[in-house]
Amino acid sequence: MIPNKSNFKFQELTPITGVKPYVLRFWETEFPEIAPIDSEGGQKLYSRSDVETFLKIKKLLFEDKLSIPEAKVRLSSTDIELSSTGNANSAPVKGNTDGLKVIVLEAINLIKEIKSKRNW
Helix, strand or coil: CCCCCCEEEHHHHHHHHCCCHHHHHHHHHHCCCCCCEECCCCCEEEEHHHHHHHHHHHHHHHHCCCCHHHHHHHHHHHHHHHHCCCCCCCCCCCCCCHHHHHHHHHHHHHHHHHHHHHCC
């Protein structure tokens, strides 16, 4: 259970997630959805959303037994479905589209990264 707080220090993540610190650091570098902010003291603070993302990643990797690239796609596609305002997800596409999904989602993540770095 996640404590009722808005920001968490890194040391608080291990007891909440049950994942070793070096694994959490690795996930932070692999998944752009995790975006801690730097406090005035230079310490990283993680939002409740970041903690929820860590828990989603843990479920995808440990319980669903997905690889990291598969987890990235699943996490990104969930993000797209939640933020989509059109009907892009309403009509199923026939055939094997996994490769195309990976390419599209990587492009979307790259655009998000560029936008955040350029403050667009």
